[in-house]
Amino acid sequence: MKRASKPEELxxxxxxxxDKAICEEQAFVVERLTTAPIRKKSTLLLTASAMNMxxxxxxxxxxxxxxxxxxxxxxxxxxxxxxxILGIDIDGDRSLRRALMGTTLTRPVQVADCEHxxxxxxDLLEKVANHGSKASSGYYLKQARQYLCDLADGLEEITRVSxxxxxxxxxxxxxxxxxxxxxxxxxxxxxxxxxxxELVGREAFPVKRTLTAVNTPARAYKKxxxxxxxxxxxSVRNG
Numbered sequence: 001m002k003r004a005s006k007p008e009e010l011x012x013x014x015x016x017x018x019d020k021a022i023c024e025e026q027a028f029v030v031e032r033l034t035t036a037p038i039r040k041k042s043t044l045l046l047t048a049s050a051m052n053m054x055x056x057x058x059x060x061x062x063x064x065x066x067x068x069x070x071x072x073x074x075x076x077x078x079x080x081x082x083x084x085i086l087g088i089d090i091d092g093d094r095s096l097r098r099a100l101m102g103t104t105l106t107r108p109v110q111v112a113d114c115e116h117x118x119x120x121x122x123d124l125l126e127k128v129a130n131h132g133s134k135a136s137s138g139y140y141l142k143q144a145r146q147y148l149c150d151l152a153d154g155l156e157e158i159t160r161v162s163x164x165x166x167x168x169x170x171x172x173x174x175x176x177x178x179x180x181x182x183x184x185x186x187x188x189x190x191x192x193x194x195x196x197x198e199l200v201g202r203e204a205f206p207v208k209r210t211l212t213a214v215n216t217p218a219r220a221y222k223k224x225x226x227x228x229x230x231x232x233x234x235s236v237r238n239g
Contacts, residue, residue: 018085050101050154055161063158066171068102070147070182076100101150106142114149116156118190120183121148127180140177152191159195159237166235168197173207173228185229196237204229 048054050067068075076083076090076097083090090097098105114125128144129137158168170192172184189199204227 049099051150051157053157053161057160058163060158060161061163061166063162063166063168065158065169067151067154067188068100068147069173069175070102070144070177070184071173071175072104072143073102074100074104075102077104101154102147104143106139106146114145114152116152116194117148118187118194120187120190121152124148124180124182124187128177131178131180133178136178144177148187151187155188155191155195159197159235162235164235164237167200168192168233168235170231170233171228172231174226176226181224185227185231188231192231192233196235197233198236200232200234202229202231 046054050065074097080090083096088096094105097103098107114121117125125141125145125148129141131137131140162168170188172188174184175182185202185204189202193199207226207228
């Protein structure tokens with residue numbers, strides 16, 4: 001891959017170079033798999049929406065996931081180049097981008113749709129709605145509400161497929177909306193407990209630099225320290 005000598009220069013790569021890089025990576029993965037110890041049970045990889053997983057109820061023993069953070073980072077835009085290589089044009093077709101959790105594109109989400117949210121989530125929405133900055137009670141409230149509903153729906157689906165006694169581990173990072181703290185770890189704990197999960201443990205790791213700090217206007221608001229937290233749960237629901 002050719003490197004740009006100046007920031008304003010484009011990185012040019014031919015289709016042949018892309019194909020070669022993909023083939024080399026596939027060969028590397030195949031070599032690792034063929035030299036790895038043979039397992040008694042096979043591995044199954046599934047690609048599906050977290051809101052609708054093709055798994056039976058009460059069939060999962062452990063869940064490890066790191067959901068998108070409420071930082072207004074649009075993952076489809078962030079990985080636009082990788083998606084383009086796969087033939088997905090997020091500008092020509094916005095359906096994937098609009099469906100992703102954390103997207104900055106809002107979908108029709110009504111207040112009534114969030115009745116299943118915890119008090120911690122509702123408190124954050126109230127603070128965003130009452131913030132004095134422009135569009136806080138409009139677009140930004142809609143985006144935060146959509147994110148929290150997606151988070152709750154994802155946890156609902158995880159709960160559906162998990163057995164009683166199953167373990168779940170979430171990796172999440174707190175953030176800020178303007179000067180409002182977004183305690184994502186506390187939100188996840190409240191939403192999980194609401195769905196029959198018991199908090200087993202948590203470990204926080206201070207974050208010195210966040211991507212939201214790149215946003216120049218956001219620096220005008222006073223913010224405290226944030227942490228990335230590993231949160232551990234055990235399912236205590238019946239059935």
